[in-house]
Amino acid sequence: MCSVCGCGQGEIEGHDHTHSHEHPHGEPHYHEHLGGLHYGLGPAHAHAPGLSQERMVRIEQDILGKNNTYAADNRRYFAEHGLFAVNLVSSPGSGKTTLLVKTIALLKDKLPVAVVEGDQQTSMDADRIRASGAAAVQVNTGKGCHLDAHMVGHALEHLNLANDGLLMIENVGNLVCPSAFDLGEAHKVVILSVTEGEDKPLKYPDMFHAADVMLLNKIDLLPYLAFDVDQCVEYAHRINPKLEVLKVSATTGEGMERWLAWLTEGVDVATAARQQNVNLLKKRIAELEVQLAAKG
Amino acid sequence: MHEMSLAESILQIVEDAAAKQGFKRVSEVRLEIGALAGVEPEALAFCLDVVFRGSVAAGARVELERLPGQGFCLDCGETVPVMARYDACPKCGGYQVQATGGTEMRVKDLLVE
Numbered sequence: 001m002c003s004v005c006g007c008g009q010g011e012i013e014g015h016d017h018t019h020s021h022e023h024p025h026g027e028p029h030y031h032e033h034l035g036g037l038h039y040g041l042g043p044a045h046a047h048a049p050g051l052s053q054e055r056m057v058r059i060e061q062d063i064l065g066k067n068n069t070y071a072a073d074n075r076r077y078f079a080e081h082g083l084f085a086v087n088l089v090s091s092p093g094s095g096k097t098t099l100l101v102k103t104i105a106l107l108k109d110k111l112p113v114a115v116v117e118g119d120q121q122t123s124m125d126a127d128r129i130r131a132s133g134a135a136a137v138q139v140n141t142g143k144g145c146h147l148d149a150h151m152v153g154h155a156l157e158h159l160n161l162a163n164d165g166l167l168m169i170e171n172v173g174n175l176v177c178p179s180a181f182d183l184g185e186a187h188k189v190v191i192l193s194v195t196e197g198e199d200k201p202l203k204y205p206d207m208f209h210a211a212d213v214m215l216l217n218k219i220d221l222l223p224y225l226a227f228d229v230d231q232c233v234e235y236a237h238r239i240n241p242k243l244e245v246l247k248v249s250a251t252t253g254e255g256m257e258r259w260l261a262w263l264t265e266g267v268d269v270a271t272a273a274r275q276q277n278v279n280l281l282k283k284r285i286a287e288l289e290v291q292l293a294a295k296g
Numbered sequence: 297m298h299e300m301s302l303a304e305s306i307l308q309i310v311e312d313a314a315a316k317q318g319f320k321r322v323s324e325v326r327l328e329i330g331a332l333a334g335v336e337p338e339a340l341a342f343c344l345d346v347v348f349r350g351s352v353a354a355g356a357r358v359e360l361e362r363l364p365g366q367g368f369c370l371d372c373g374e375t376v377p378v379m380a381r382y383d384a385c386p387k388c389g390g391y392q393v394q395a396t397g398g399t400e401m402r403v404k405d406l407l408v409e
Contacts, residue, residue, distance in 0.1 A: 177298035
């Protein structure tokens with residue numbers, strides 16, 4: 001099983017794993033090491049005392065170092081293509097997919113929108129997204145509880161993303177594990193619905209600490225619930241004083257304007273940065289051509 | 297959280313080192329895990345036991361060094377000891393504490409044959 005690339009354990013839609021595909025990041029496939037995993041057949045401690053030829057090997061490597069390398073690759077890809085990538089995280093049932101569908105409906109005529117859908121099983125969510133008019137690829141993590149940067153890197157190969165747009169990565173519904181895995185996104189956005197407890201930021205602090213924005217979703221239901229919005233926001237700020245809070249209802253559209261404005265601004269910044277980079281490269285090319293001409 | 301993924305990453309680091317340095321068996325793996333890294337040592341040890349089976353690290357001892365948590369309190373303007381990531385500052389009781397130490401998750405070294 002492999003939770004690093006999702007192959008074997010998870011799968012990417014339309015991604016055939018019976019062939020030995022080339023690895024885009026230049027790394028051998030992790031699950032190949034584990035292909036011959038034989039439980040209970042490992043060597044026993046049999047060497048005689050005093051005959052040990054043990055030596056120490058210094059490693060000093062971050063356990064998440066590999067994921068972070070893939071994340072850096074993804075981040076570079078996003079920058080080169082002027083993409084604003086957001087990683088949407090929440091518990092299951094917070095309304096992530098409905099929010100995505102609504103967001104796409106409101107944005108798709110203004111800018112390119114694409115989605116990476118993470119779930120343990122099924123392509124139901126990607127089907128819903130495609131029906132709303134955006135390009136989507138489903139990543140099934142199998143037993144995995146989160147998306148990692150390697151899976152997202154694979155997914156990008158299947159999306160043919162247009163430059164200067166929005167990429168929304170819908171993570172597996174889980175408020176714990178996805179917090180530790182950088183996917184290369186610009187921001188993590190945590191979605192909390194008011195049908196959950198207002199104390200979730202305290203119960204699952206890692207996620208609220210890792211996020212830059214909290215969407216408080218389903219606010220149309222507030223009249224029917226005992227959910228204390230101010231208390232929830234106070235708890236969230238206790239964990240993360242810089243967390244920006246947006247109150248929305250994907251169903252009624254209430255509060256969606258601010259969310260869309262935040263996304264659009266992100267795309268504008270990513271687009272401008274790419275344009276600036278292109279201009280710098282053009283300038284550099286022109287300088288080099290002048291140098292070449294002088295030599296010729 | 298996600299200890300199984302971490303265990304697989306640790307095995308990958310060990311196997312990469314084995315391929316580069318040509319050792320055949322690992323008898324001990326030493327890890328440094330910060331108190332604020334969000335890792336449950338017992339769960340990690342359990343996962344490592346499973347993941348290591350059939351690998352160069354089968355049966356290896358796992359030494360887990362816990363590094364203490366440390367934070368910088370913005371209100372007090374000084375470094376304070378932190379037991380859990382989102383605890384209040386032990387001096388002023390405020391929550392403006394940024395973790396500065398104890399978030400590490402590293403493979404430190406290996407004893408190999």
